[in-house]
Amino acid sequence: MAVVWRRARLVERVPQNATARTLVFTVPGWPGHLPGQHVDVRLTADDGYQAVRSYSLAAPADGNRVELGVQAVLDGEVSPYLADALPVGAEVEVRGPLGNWFVWRPGRIEPVLLVGGGSGVVPLTAMVRAHRQSLSRGAFHLLYSVRSAEDAWYHEDLTDGHPDLDVRLVYTRKAPPDTARAPGRVTADDLAEATAGLLPASPVYVCGPTGFVEAVGDLLTGLGRDPATIRTERFG
Incomplete structure (x- = not known):
């Protein structure tokens, strides 16, 4: 069409x-x-x-x-x-x-990791919402890097405690008082924890500013993730 x-x-x-x-x-x-x-x-x-x-x-x-x-x-x-x-x-x-590369197709059952920086969470939220609608049993993990709690998008969608969605926010400039992790960019340790529940062929979707996407991609491959499983969407 x-x-x-x-x-x-x-x-x-x-x-x-x-x-x-x-x-x-x-x-x-x-x-x-x-x-x-x-x-x-x-x-x-x-x-x-x-x-x-x-x-x-x-x-x-x-x-x-x-x-x-x-x-x-x-x-x-x-x-x-x-x-x-x-x-x-x-x-x-x-x-x-x-765009037909950076997509999640309802019906897939393997666990998925989503990594978003700032407004890069927008297409990832579409995936989260579609995952819920499809009643897929594959777990979704979201690592969301954002400057502060006030800058986060889609708070209700991403923090409602859905059993098949695991969300971790990484604050880069100002973290809430009860946050154990100090503010800073996404690290290899953050990603190691986020990828722990994935299968070797599980897809990883990374979206955000160009520098963020490239840095996360390098960290993922450094952790042994197959580059063929990493899908990226960048802007800026």
């Missing part, structure tokens, strides 16, 4: 933190998508100028409903407008779904 531009109407905006938003659109004719995929969003100004940016899908397929995670970037051309200025009821254009 050809990937075409479709009209998308904003129906809801949900704050995630001071600069991050979940945007919910209705997209007539949406063909569905897999958790982990993304879309292109196109804005067109009154003078005809167009800007296109890519955003991850934050939820599994649900009819014509499309949920995106948008982090407002300082001095950004598109993200601040989408995050805070696009009126509910207004339309943009979306093209997708895009």
Whole structure:
């Protein structure tokens, strides 16, 4: 099926933190998508100028409903407008779904490790939600690196105590008072603990800024993980 531009109407905006938003659109004719995929969003100004940016899908397929995670970037051309200025009821254009490598397919039963940095947790949350809907018995482990508790996305989805989801937050700048681990970047020890319950062929999904993804990938291979099992999605 050809990937075409479709009209998308904003129906809801949900704050995630001071600069991050979940945007919910209705997209007539949406063909569905897999958790982990993304879309292109196109804005067109009154003078005809167009800007296109890519955003991850934050939820599994649900009819014509499309949920995106948008982090407002300082001095950004598109993200601040989408995050805070696009009126509910207004339309943009979306093209997708895009990407077939960084996806989790419902029905798989092996344990999975998700490693997210900052807004990189958005497509991983789509996988978590799809995993719950599919009633898969394979355990999900999420290692989420974030500056502080105030910066975390999807707090309710990731901290509800679901028995098949193990979540560990790694704070890089400021940790809550009751956190035993000192603030700092993800280490080999963090990943060794996170991979302890995986099988040799278990997939590992890593998403975040380029530097974060490369560092985590190097640590994983240093721990003996097969590079063929490591799937990455990066930005910035």
